[in-house]
Amino acid sequence: MTTYTPPTRDMQFVLHDVLQVAKSDIPGYEELEPDFTAAVLEEAGKLAAEVLHPLNKVGDEEGCRLENGVVRTPTGFKAAYDQLREGGWNGLDCDPEYGGQGMPHLLGTAVGEMFVSANMAFNMYQGLTHGAVNALHAHGSEEQKATYLPKMIDGIWTGTMNLTEPQCGTDLGLIRTRAEPAEDGTYRITGQKIWISSGEHDLSENIIHLVLAKAPGGGPGTKGISLFIVPKFLVNPDGSLGERNAVTCGGLEEKMGIHGNATCVMNYDGATGYLVGELHQGLRYMFTMMNEARLGVGLQGYAQGVVAYQNALAFARERLQGRAVTGPANPEGPADPIIVHPDVRRMLMHQKSFVEGARALAFWGASLIDASRRKGDQEAEEMISLLIPVIKGFLTDKGFETTVLAQQTLGGSGYTKEWGLEQFVRDCRITMIYEGTNGIQALDLVGRKLGRNGGRAVLEFFEMVKRFIKENEGNEALKEGFLDPLKAASKDLQAAGMHFMQAGMKNPSDALAGAYDFMHLFGHVCLGLMWARMARAAMEGLEAEGADRAFLQAKITTGRYYMARQLPATKAHLARILAGGETVMELPAEAF
Amino acid sequence: MTTYTPPTRDMQFVLHDVLQVAKSDIPGYEELEPDFTAAVLEEAGKLAAEVLHPLNKVGDEEGCRLENGVVRTPTGFKAAYDQLREGGWNGLDCDPEYGGQGMPHLLGTAVGEMFVSANMAFNMYQGLTHGAVNALHAHGSEEQKATYLPKMIDGIWTGTMNLTEPQCGTDLGLIRTRAEPAEDGTYRITGQKIWISSGEHDLSENIIHLVLAKAPGGGPGTKGISLFIVPKFLVNPDGSLGERNAVTCGGLEEKMGIHGNATCVMNYDGATGYLVGELHQGLRYMFTMMNEARLGVGLQGYAQGVVAYQNALAFARERLQGRAVTGPANPEGPADPIIVHPDVRRMLMHQKSFVEGARALAFWGASLIDASRRKGDQEAEEMISLLIPVIKGFLTDKGFETTVLAQQTLGGSGYTKEWGLEQFVRDCRITMIYEGTNGIQALDLVGRKLGRNGGRAVLEFFEMVKRFIKENEGNEALKEGFLDPLKAASKDLQAAGMHFMQAGMKNPSDALAGAYDFMHLFGHVCLGLMWARMARAAMEGLEAEGADRAFLQAKITTGRYYMARQLPATKAHLARILAGGETVMELPAEAF
Structure with a gap:
């Protein structure tokens, strides 16, 4: 049986230490004081852990049944749905004019991560409603909005x-x-x-x-x-x-x-x-819905990684097998907990460094949406439009990889239904497919988003990375572990973009054959930037009196792992892109 | 519903054009003339496609039931088992003294690939028997062998x-x-x-x-x-x-x-x-069984990839969606088959280049076992001992990746039970875990096999790569696409080995933290070598009169894809290894 622990502390770190939301000039963010967000996250986390997560396995085992045209959801889903609905959670970040609570999308994202980690299948009932609300809110007539939105935001209709x-x-x-x-x-x-x-x-x-x-x-x-x-x-x-x-x-x-x-x-x-x-x-309107849906799917990808990682970690701390190569860590016991073994740690650090980096990226993305919607910030709108395919494609591919690694951490137990890890793998797998397969995301990124407005958004992204590096270049603690690898990875991304510009002119297949690798390369640079920001925030935090040293030091160490051991993937992605599309396209279809 | 097409032509290519088995001096190989192996493979392929594969989905859906201490296998399993048993397939490569057919292990491997592709769960009943037969054959008393082996080789006992x-x-x-x-x-x-x-x-x-x-x-x-x-x-x-x-x-x-x-x-x-x-x-004896079992699991990994790829390819040729970027390929139809799209081709080429390379590696490994057993070739014994963890770990990780990519090729259909791709993913997943998790394989490789006899086997492996490059250095057609990338990848592997020797002395955790990446790096170099060999064989074949040009040209193109787009993964693996184990080991267990 799996458990879920709401990562409230980690979320607060991203909201307040990294994004510094309460200092932001985005309207509505002034409410997001640490005490307030902590209270909301704790309440949501409680529901996630105590109400939704116990139904995760029930939902998997029972599934839904169609009887005489009526679909029966699994035992307990209706009661849980009503509980969340009555708590007002469905309309957390919806328009108060129609009964929503008017909170920023960022807060909805944090709460959403918890609900999705706890029970992805359950949360989809509410999640799709949310997308439909957005589309109607943006494009429906006043009469339509008045008719449908209040009940959909309430949740009594979906x-x-x-x-x-x-x-x-x-x-x-x-x-x-x-x-x-x-x-x-x-x-x-x-x-x-x-x-x-x-x-x-x-x-x-x-x-x-x-x-x-x-x-x-x-x-x-x-x-x-x-x-x-x-x-x-x-x-x-x-x-x-x-x-x-x-x-x-x-x-x-x-x-x-x-x-x-x-x-x-x-x-x-x-x-x-x-x-x-x-x-x-219709197509244009549907994209309003789809854009938010794609962000939501990216969130699903890493949120499943979060809960899978938590359960892998718990197993690795408890399961006794073998002895540490450096001498027994648990000499009184029959063996050491497997977390002492380097390869088990490799798996755990890989999971941890991904999910924490992914959270920072998803939250940053949500804040860009808030800046766009609440402040009319055009630059933020362009940036999130560029990032959406990266967030959807990269966070779901890597989220799935994380669930597979978490399952692997349990060895044979991971393959059994009893331990529950395999459900995370099966559930997470859909995120790479729906709302546009990840291949489609890559095409959207390279074929549409990259060149839009003369490439303004991607150039601004590179500038942002450069600015960060420049601002911190005197920071010795940050340099070797964070700034140097970030700079190298960002250069790889630029080299890939340059290659597309030159080769893509001559042969569009060339850029399209490299689009998937480009999406991953971009995702890694995003997470590299997130980790550099988190590391700086943690280092600053360590200087404060009464700092939570263990927590902040763990952030820095985890970030260093990401930079040293995940970011080098950019090298392989770049090499593939530079290899061009010829070997991809050459074989006649009948010769496969 | 999935289908399975026995890859007889591809197998014959590896057996005769690449390994040139009939010219080998391994006792028993003189029988392996092309006509003979073709007849065996065709017969086995027929059983695989027509008897075993239709039961694959049945087995998945019905599962096994325990009733009053008796386990009932799925509908049709018993009849199919009897059919294979009566055909003598269980004892194909077993000792004739106990009723086996005495064929080389290589032929058993080729037949085994087909049976596993067709129905992995079914084939495990026979597969484990085979391992038990080997252990008893090697370590049992004459009386025990006489009592158990004939019936186990026959299959009437398992x-x-x-x-x-x-x-x-x-x-x-x-x-x-x-x-x-x-x-x-x-x-x-x-x-x-x-x-x-x-x-x-x-x-x-x-x-x-x-x-x-x-x-x-x-x-x-x-x-x-x-x-x-x-x-x-x-x-x-x-x-x-x-x-x-x-x-x-x-x-x-x-x-x-x-x-x-x-x-x-x-x-x-x-x-x-x-x-x-x-x-x-007992432990020593069990390892006799385990070594063969590990090779068998490596085979399962890529064999599931084979059948998954076949079904992804069939879908990609039939499914009409969108238009080729270079102009309609199917102007009469409502849309083009998705195989025209660069990103779909990337997925297909990735699958194809892996499974064909993996087959060559598995067959080469089987021939090393034959050389060791039938000829007493000590060098072959040391080489296969070194390669076993690579074959098990790399071919199952990549085999799983292949099933996931095949599933992805189908988009939403891939996630449904109806299309059957998701079963390959679920079935293949166990191969990364059982018979020693892939993490354990990596430790076996780096901690035990690498340094055995002063590293003799790995040095011989490097020599083999060098010899191949040297022998063919005048071959311009082979140079850029194959020899150069192989040389680069092999250098990466050597650099990683060197790092372990130096760093591992000081800190054993360092080498162990990089073991998994080393296993993958090694696997890539193996497949690079296999593709270089296959490309050379295909180029030579093209010079013969009446050559099957489309088939041989496809081999070369597929190989070029592997070298250009899969082999660069060595760069990322090397970078991770050189980053050392510090970031892996630094975080205290309680700080995760």
Whole structure:
């Protein structure tokens, strides 16, 4: 049986020592005093550890069941959902005008990490609702917002996003679901959507589906795509539930993991739909939802790593096997705890240095979103837009790797269901796939984001790294362990970018064949920068009276591990990119 | 639903064009003419594809059931087992004196790859028997061999190996199972063993357990460990089955994968056991079994990669999504097959270049075993002993990575049970853990194998690489794409070895902290050498009249991919090793 310990102390360190949120000029951040965030995180952590985490295994084992069109969620999910809903957690960072608590997205991210670590499948019911709320908030009419947002933010209704169809995943131009205008201004939606997370369930009174469909007159490919609200139950003018709409769950997908979440085939048989925004602008609107969803998936990736690491660590401290090479560490016992062995430590340090670095990156990303939304900071908006594919792709690939390493730390026990580590691996695996596979993230990064506005955002990123190095160049304690490796890694990233500019002109396949490595290279430089910042903050913290020396020293040591032992991956990524795309593209498809 | 296509052509290429087996002076290899091996491989491939593979999903879904002490294997397993047994496949490379077919281990390896690709869980019933046969063949008395080997080689009886106990996995010194001598010269075995693959099942008439237990007088730790034969049914002097022995299956482990194989808790309650060889020499004997088992696990790792890759490739050729960046490849269709996209090709080339290189390494390893056993070649014995941890550790880590990449190639479909890719991931995952975790393999490599006989084997390995480069240095076609990167990678490996020699003297933790990276570095150099050899063979083959040009050219292109895009990983591994063990060991256990 696994356990979950809310990493409140680590979160507070990122919020206050590294990001120094309470000193920020982002509106709303003035509330984020250490005592306040500690109180929120402790309350959320308690729910995560005591209410959500015990249901993680239950959800995996029971899964969801479809009975006469109704999906039954696992035992305990409904009660837990109600408890969170009643506590106001669903609307933590939503608009107060519609009943939200108006907290910064950053705080929602910290709380979200805990909920996801504790029970990823459970949290998806609320998580997708949050994305749907954002899309409606940004693009819905006043009437639509008034009708749907308060109940979705409250959580008494939930939301979904409906993109995928059997013949169409990444390539949305192939969508076949049709929207026919009716005389009353509504639309009749007809088609089949698949892999709809939380598409049908028994947690909420109504489910508000946001559906991409082709309306007449938009032209071929993605051009005709529009976005529609299709509620499970139509809503009467007074807000009460009306008749059942013609949307039904046609089946549940059997999956590798996240069994606690219902992944549905949704059939729309002339269902009543309401156009969101303008006709034929659906794809653009959906991206509002998708961008936040991608950040949320990056968070899932490392959050599963967090809980997997915690359990691996607990095992490594308790399991007695063999003796330390430097002499018995537990001479009274039959053997030493395996944490004494260098290779076990390698695994633990790898996990620890990744998840703590990833948290800093995710929190920084959330603060950029707040700066963009709350302050209208254009530079922050461009930076987070650049970073989204990196956060999604890198944090999920590495998050998965972390769960696999955590499982490995337990040896044979890690492979058994009893110990629970294998569930983290299975659950985390989806994060590399959904909301755009990580290959798609890499293409988004290299094909779209990198060159946008003449490469302004990536140049600013390099400047940021340079500034940090320059600001701290007199800091001897930081130099060898942090600044030098960061500089080297950043140079690798620049060399890769330069190669794309030159080679990509001649041959677009070349840049695209290296895109995945570039995404990883970028991710490593981001985490290198995060660790350099954390190390500086920890060093400054150590100078204060009454400092938590063990905690801060551990941050520095963990950071030094990352810089020395994870960051060198940039060398291999760069070498692959410089090798070009020829060997990737040369083989004729029939010769594979 | 997955399919499996026996890679007969690729196997023939390794056997005849690369290893040139029929020209070898290893006794028995003279039989391995191309027509003969083709016939054997085709027959085995047919069984694998048509009999075993269709049961792969059945095994996963049904799993094994324990009912009143009897384990029921999945539907169809018994019939398939009988079919293979009757075909004589179990004893293909076993001693003819005991009913085996006396074929080289190399041929058994090729056939084994097919059976494992087709159905790994199924093949474990036979695979463990094979290991037990080897241990008895090497260390059993003439009477024991006469009693057990013919039936085990026939397959009408199966075998197991019993090492692990709840408190003792890697650290066998902690074994508690006791062996008390009885007056009749037998022993009474008492204790509990866990994670016993194929410990109880309904495929064979008898199960011959090889059990490690402590007999009186051996001293503490591993010293008192002896090896015992504990048959499920005692065997009468005439060879018929006698009374039921006091060994029972106490439960089945629920696992992440390989559900078709019964992983048992075995309880020994004063069971009758027969000492194998001398008292207190059990650990040494068990290693005979373990060495072959480790090679077999390395084979499992890449063999799962083979079948996963095949299914990813089929999907990539059929799934239509998006358009090639260089212009439509399928202008008549709604979209292009995804194999046109550079990042999909990156994934496919990665898989293909690994599995084909891995096969060459595994086959070469098997030929070293044959040279050692059949020719008494001491150098071959030392080389394979050095390579075993590399083959086990590297091929399973990378085999798992390959299954994950194959799954990723399918996008969302890869996560569903329907498409079957996720089973390969779950099944393959165990290979990184059992028969000694990959961390243990790395320690075995660096701590034991590297320095043995003054490092003779590793020096010979380096010489072999140098010789190959020197022999071919005039070959311009080979130079840039193969010899130069091989030389660079080999230098990285030598630099790492040198670092261990120097740093390891001062601080053993330093070398141990880098052991895992060293194992991977070594694995990459091995596959680099294999690809250089395969490329040379393909280039030579291209000069022959009537050459299969597309096949041979594909080998060269695939090899160039490996050298350009996988081999650069050595740079990152070397950097980590040179970074030393300080950041790995520095953090106090309580500060994690």
